[in-house]
Amino acid sequence: xxxxxxxxxxxxxxxxxxxxxxxxxxxxxxxxxxxxxxxxxxxxxxxxxxxxxxxxxxxxxxxxxxxxxxxxxxxxxxxxxxxxxxxxxxxxxxxxxxxxxxxxxxxxxxxxxxxxxxxxxxxxxxxxxxxxxxxxxxxxxxxxxxxxxxxxxxxxxxxxxxxxxxxxxxxxxxxxxxxxxxxxxxxxxxxxxxxxxxxxxxxxxxxxxxxxxxxxxxxxxxxxxxxxxxxxxxxxxxxxxxxxxxxxxxxxxxxxxxxxxxxxxxxxxxxxxxxxxxxxxxxxxxxxxxxxxxxxxxxxxxxxxxxxxxxxxxxxxxxxxxx
Amino acid sequence: xxxxxxxxxxxxxxxxxxxxxxxxxxxxxxxxxxxxxxxxxxxxxxxxxxxxxxxxxxxxxxxxxxxxxxxxxxxxxxxxxxxxxxxxxxxxxxxxxxxxxxxxxxxxxxxxxxxxxxxxxxxxxxxxxxxxxxxxxxxxxxxxxxxxxxxxxxxxxxxxxxxxxxxxxxxxxxxxxxxxxxxxxxxxxxxxxxxxxxxxxxxxxxxxxxxxxxxxxxxxxxxxxxxxxxxxxxxxxxxxxxxxxxxxxxxxxxxxxxxxxxxxxxxxxxxxxxxxxxxxxxxxxxxxxxxxxxxxxxxxxxxxxxxxxxxxxxxxxxxxxxxxxxxxxxxxxxxxxxxxxxxxxxxxxxxxxxxxxxxxxxxxxxxxxxxxxxxxxxxxxxxxxxxxxxxxxxxxxxxxxxxxxxxxxxxxxxxxxxxxxxxxxxxxxxxxxxxxxxxxxxxxxxxxxxxxxxxxxxxxxxxxxxx
Numbered sequence: 001x002x003x004x005x006x007x008x009x010x011x012x013x014x015x016x017x018x019x020x021x022x023x024x025x026x027x028x029x030x031x032x033x034x035x036x037x038x039x040x041x042x043x044x045x046x047x048x049x050x051x052x053x054x055x056x057x058x059x060x061x062x063x064x065x066x067x068x069x070x071x072x073x074x075x076x077x078x079x080x081x082x083x084x085x086x087x088x089x090x091x092x093x094x095x096x097x098x099x100x101x102x103x104x105x106x107x108x109x110x111x112x113x114x115x116x117x118x119x120x121x122x123x124x125x126x127x128x129x130x131x132x133x134x135x136x137x138x139x140x141x142x143x144x145x146x147x148x149x150x151x152x153x154x155x156x157x158x159x160x161x162x163x164x165x166x167x168x169x170x171x172x173x174x175x176x177x178x179x180x181x182x183x184x185x186x187x188x189x190x191x192x193x194x195x196x197x198x199x200x201x202x203x204x205x206x207x208x209x210x211x212x213x214x215x216x217x218x219x220x221x222x223x224x225x226x227x228x229x230x231x232x233x234x235x236x237x238x239x240x241x242x243x244x245x246x247x248x249x250x251x252x253x254x255x256x257x258x259x260x261x262x263x264x265x266x267x268x269x270x271x272x273x274x275x276x277x278x279x280x281x282x283x284x285x286x287x288x289x290x291x292x293x294x295x296x297x298x299x300x301x302x303x304x305x306x307x308x309x310x311x312x313x314x315x316x317x318x319x320x321x322x323x
Numbered sequence: 324x325x326x327x328x329x330x331x332x333x334x335x336x337x338x339x340x341x342x343x344x345x346x347x348x349x350x351x352x353x354x355x356x357x358x359x360x361x362x363x364x365x366x367x368x369x370x371x372x373x374x375x376x377x378x379x380x381x382x383x384x385x386x387x388x389x390x391x392x393x394x395x396x397x398x399x400x401x402x403x404x405x406x407x408x409x410x411x412x413x414x415x416x417x418x419x420x421x422x423x424x425x426x427x428x429x430x431x432x433x434x435x436x437x438x439x440x441x442x443x444x445x446x447x448x449x450x451x452x453x454x455x456x457x458x459x460x461x462x463x464x465x466x467x468x469x470x471x472x473x474x475x476x477x478x479x480x481x482x483x484x485x486x487x488x489x490x491x492x493x494x495x496x497x498x499x500x501x502x503x504x505x506x507x508x509x510x511x512x513x514x515x516x517x518x519x520x521x522x523x524x525x526x527x528x529x530x531x532x533x534x535x536x537x538x539x540x541x542x543x544x545x546x547x548x549x550x551x552x553x554x555x556x557x558x559x560x561x562x563x564x565x566x567x568x569x570x571x572x573x574x575x576x577x578x579x580x581x582x583x584x585x586x587x588x589x590x591x592x593x594x595x596x597x598x599x600x601x602x603x604x605x606x607x608x609x610x611x612x613x614x615x616x617x618x619x620x621x622x623x624x625x626x627x628x629x630x631x632x633x634x635x636x637x638x639x640x641x642x643x644x645x646x647x648x649x650x651x652x653x654x655x656x657x658x659x660x661x662x663x664x665x666x667x668x669x670x671x672x673x674x675x676x677x678x679x680x681x682x683x684x685x686x687x688x689x690x691x692x693x694x695x696x697x698x699x700x701x702x703x704x705x706x707x708x709x710x711x712x713x714x715x716x717x718x719x720x721x722x723x724x725x726x727x728x729x730x731x732x733x734x735x736x737x738x739x740x741x742x743x744x745x746x747x748x749x750x751x752x753x754x755x756x757x758x759x760x761x762x763x764x765x766x767x768x769x770x771x772x773x774x775x776x777x778x779x780x781x782x783x784x785x786x787x788x789x790x
Binding site: 223226268269270271272273274277309311314315316317 | 703706707710720722723724725726727728752753755756757758759
């Protein structure tokens with residue numbers, strides 16, 4: 001890729017981040033991670049408390065892309081057919097017809113995903129991994145770009161069903177939005193005083209343009225030593241004493257793809273170790289299962305990934321011997 | 324010193340270097356072909372003349388073809404003048420006999436190599452070299468290339484002189500003058516680049532240092548020339564022979580100590596072989612002796628050709644490697660790197676062996692990856708020096724720190740050098756992790772930044788911060 005292409009990529013990313021930033025105040029990193037996930041055709045799990053703008057973020061991204069947006073509110077009585085769609089008997093035509101579910105959209109917000117039963121959660125597996133949905137005997141491809149933004153509340157546990165590992169592994173990144181600072185909260189109040197900026201949010205990127213950008217992301221150069229560095233981090237999770245189940249090869253692939261997308265978003269045509277470091281926690285932490293003893297000691301998977309990242313050597317020139 | 328004068332001195336240095344090896348070769352040919360009749364300095368006078376003439380033509384900005392034609396017309400006139408002066412000085416200029424003689428010499432080249440033809444060729448070569456110099460961009464890289472090429476040619480010339488037993492009385496002087504020009508030119512070019520210590524603290528003394536180093540080289544040359552005489556060499560060879568003889572005697576003595584095998588029963592005599600029946604003499608065609616001779620000559624020419632081709636390929640590979648290495652050093656500081664020479668040598672040997680034997684795979688196990696491109700190697704070397712500089716100042720990079728994290732740490736300590744540190748880090752990141760080569764401008768910018776950063780004493784800075 002030449003310099004002009006890099007600048008163009010960065011221009012697209014800046015346009016989207018700026019546009020979403022009109023609604024979501026001061027969360028540039030989170031928006032950037034959502035964009036990275038979108039460029040990898042991956043899915044995002046937003047784990048945070050209610051009322052901090054998870055739905056707003058998903059809607060703003062969808063509006064900015066000119067994509068279709070659907071929301072699924074997960075409840076214990078939600079059925080898979082409520083998500084995927086159903087074949088119903090049309091009395092006028094005397095034929096069974098397919099009525100697509102809310103999953104048939106470019107951006108799908110699955111709110112409070114852990115409130116759905118495991119049966120309903122599992123119906124998302126095929127959609128998220130293979131970008132298609134099978135209803136009865138019919139397989140329907142999902143529109144592209146396709147992205148699931150799921151949210152879950154980490155505090156409330158009553159009446160919830162923790163996501164299985166297979167489901168968690170299908171999320172490319174897990175991000176947190178976090179509370180805004182005082183200034184940011186003040187800006188939110190003044191911005192939403194008269195009307196929601198989401199109502200007037202215009203599309204800044206066409207879906208075709210995004211798909212083109214996706215293709216360019218795959219061309220971002222990953223030097224061998226940087227690739228090995230990413231592998232060293234994921235492999236270190238498998239031998240860590242506090243981890244019962246380490247990151248899967250899908251995690252390695254996800255980290256690799258996400259680092260390419262992040263480099264492109266930041267206007268580079270090559271990946272640097274900083275990209276890997278930056279993405280290690282969002283891409284790996286949610287896929288790990290900590291040992292019970294570690295959990296009892298208050299060790300979180302994020303802290304373990306951070307510890308691993310701080311011990312794996314970065315591929316730089318050989319360290320000079322101390323004189 | 325002003326830049327204009329420096330340029331003139333650089334041109335003079337190159338002219339001097341090339342003049343030296345041209346002189347050596349021409350003197351040899353003069354002795355062999357013309358019996359020493361020709362005046363070599365007279366021919367070499369065409370070199371500055373060609374340079375000046377072509378520089379003037381360059382200023383005129385004529386079309387390329389016109390420029391070329393005028394230049395070679397000037398050579399033809401100059402060549403005729405030299406032939407007239409050196410070969411036919413007795414004849415008047417208006418007498419065309421000398422022109423006819425020149426024509427006959429050129430026409431009879433297949434029968435005999437005449438001095439006139441030597442004059443024609445040598446003036447042509449000298450003129451071409453003067454013209455080449457007029458268009459050459461002189462810098463440090465060019466000086467180094469001229470130096471390495473000149474040394475090779477001088478060695479070849481001296482070897483030929485010794486093999487052909489030609490008496491070249493001023494060979495030592497030629498060599499010394501060559502090194503004088505080379506050292507002066509390289510030093511001035513290095514100082515002109517502005518990246519060496521000559522442009523730093525010792526800028527005021529560089530001419531003194533230059534003179535001292537040149538004097539030292541000349542002194543050593545004279546000393547070696549006076550000590551290593553033929554008698555001395557004979558003495559050394561005799562000593563080596565005596566030592567070898569002694570070793571052989573010791574080996575013979577040791578062998579004599581070994582037990583000899585007991586002589587056994589002599590084997591019975593072999594029965595006589597039956598006499599073979601005379602084979603029927605049948606030959607389809609007997610090859611004439613002339614054809615056999617021609618084939619023998621052809622075979623010899625082919626073998627010699629293959630040998631020469633192999634030698635040429637080998638030497639051109641070595642030269643290309645040297646040029647790549649030297650081109651990559653433009654603008655870089657020279658610092659001792661323990662193990663670098665060994666790594667380079669191993670890499671070169673590995674490539675040569677893998678080409679020769681196709682044994683690339685086994686060598687991958689033991690040796691590092693292929694040698695890097697010169698520009699990339701130069702940037703990475705600069706960054707290694709940067710790491711060493713920071714580590715020496717008490718701020719080594721932690722193994723899990725990325726270059727950017729390390730930059731932020733150092734930039735907090737040296738806010739005044741933040742820009743330069745950023746250039747170094749960014750450029751290194753681009754080269755180390757990217758797929759593109761650095762441009763000349765980027766290399767230069769990084770080199771300048773590193774040059775400025777290394778002037779800062781990090782330890783002192785830390786102490787002042789603590790205060």
